[in-house]
Amino acid sequence: MIQLLLSTSDDSLEDRLHQAIGDGFTRVPPLQLAEQDDPVASLFGRAAIPDVVVLDATGVEDVAMRIASDLAQRADVLLVHADPGLIGVAAVRAGVRDIIPANAEPHELRAALDRAADRVFASRVAQDMPGMLPPPVSGRTGVVVTVTSPKGGVGKTTVATNLAVGLAQRFPQQVVLIDADVHFGDVASALNLHAQHSLPDIARGPAARDSIAVKSYVTQHVTGLFVVPGSDSPADADTVTGDDLAQLVSLLRGQFAYVVIDTAPGLTDHTLAALDHTDHLVLVTSLDVPGVRGLRKEIDTLNDLKMIAGRRTIVVNFNERSRGMTIADVEATIRAGVDVALPQSNGVPLSTNQGIPLLQSGGRDPVSKGLLSLVDAVAPQAQTSTRGRLFRRNP
Structure with missing residues (x-):
């Protein structure tokens, strides 16, 4: 109460x-x-x-x-x-x-x-859960995890939001999620979050270079995750440059243990700005020919630009035999191993429509298990704990 x-x-x-x-x-x-x-x-x-x-x-x-x-x-x-x-x-x-x-x-x-x-x-x-807190962030640099995909519709935002929620459950108050899909980001919707301040307000406003103020401008989710939502207005989104995003990432990584960035499909200026600061890159695609070929091109491009982070995790979504491809086919095409394969599940669109990520609801279906393995890949030393809600919000 x-x-x-x-x-x-x-x-x-x-x-x-x-x-x-x-x-x-x-x-x-x-x-x-x-x-x-x-x-x-x-x-x-x-x-x-x-x-x-x-x-x-x-x-x-x-x-x-x-x-x-x-x-x-x-x-x-x-x-x-x-x-x-x-x-x-x-x-x-x-x-x-x-x-x-x-x-x-x-x-x-x-x-x-x-x-x-x-x-x-x-x-x-x-x-x-005081034992779950990581060492204080002050005096060190947080880990930046950027989630990218070569094209839309592959479940990238679902992966990014669940990854951020999973990290926040392990590290309460120490994880922030940035919606860097500046024009069409869906992070706020995926989290059923009603934010007062969005990316343009934070990246271009009075807190943009104020390490004291910035944490009060971000919105906190019920899981303890902090969020910088995307803009509701394409016109406002146009005011945010790649440099603005880079400055915000630098500021937030000094305040949080983990900074998770959900990007727009492809390699936009904002995505490239995020990749410049990335410690762990999560590449997401779907189990279909256009998605896999797009991932191959994205990896090749990032290698040419020398922008592949030191740590990399490849996620393949919608892994079903009926699609006519296998994980082995994907690995042969991209010339790299697949780290996480997420099956098709009716629970995913339901969770998206409800604005409750699978890892928030504590599901035990195969998709949730795959998402937890992604959290383990990003934070291998973390230890999990379960928790229940302490109060019920009114409808």
Whole structure:
């Protein structure tokens, strides 16, 4: 159960919050605390600090920042403000996780609170499994894993999202997934994720070169995975260059143990920029002649460009005898071994349509086993653990 507190003088905001989530929150007076030495104590008294705190900061910005800074390590703090852009950078530096427009509709409030609930859940998971955390990232460079394919429709995003989720289950709070298919990326849809900030916002915005702020701009999934979603607007996507992506990858690899990048099909400028920073390359194709020939050309091109990473894993999707090809045929064509073969499965489109990756749901079908073997290939020393949800989100 998530404990939620709202501090506001705006009755309309309270009404909209009731419409969004019902009665599951407590309202306290507004932040008239500028003269208080300890505004947090004045706000909560002897009561326990709740999981999520929503502060109406309009007109009391300085006090709200003080409280947010004090609460950042103890609660998920959201600010409500009439002009979110005006206070964005200061709020992020204070530890605020989300900024909600003062005129937000109930469904927008619900989306923001769902994100907060997901972060609280992920934090609880990390606390319950402290032995699963990798060494601190500070002072070292995270591993960049780039997932590519020669053409679309081969299941690349399914592979990338499940790989990222599998790593996040082993390394809570230490994995980020970037959707680098800037125009037509489906990572957010595949994860049923409603993000406030997308790739253009993060790669071109105030956090683009700020290692402190950037982690607060990415969106956290219920599994503990952090995500940089692709753009909803092709026009906005056009503003993101390969250099912008490279800068973001460099920044994030200093903050996370693993950076997983889902790319567009083929070798776009953004894919090449990602490959420049890649430690482990995952090549995905389907069991058909166009896909296998495309993979052969992609490998040859990357070899010519000297852009094959030090570690490489080849994944063949839709492995079925009825397709008229075998894994041996693929290996003969690409002149390399296939590391992971994923069978055809009715569970994959179902999981995609539901926005719940197979490794999130804990399935034991052959596809899940193959995806787990991919996680093992990327993080061979990791040790797995199982976990269940600590709360149920409302429908």
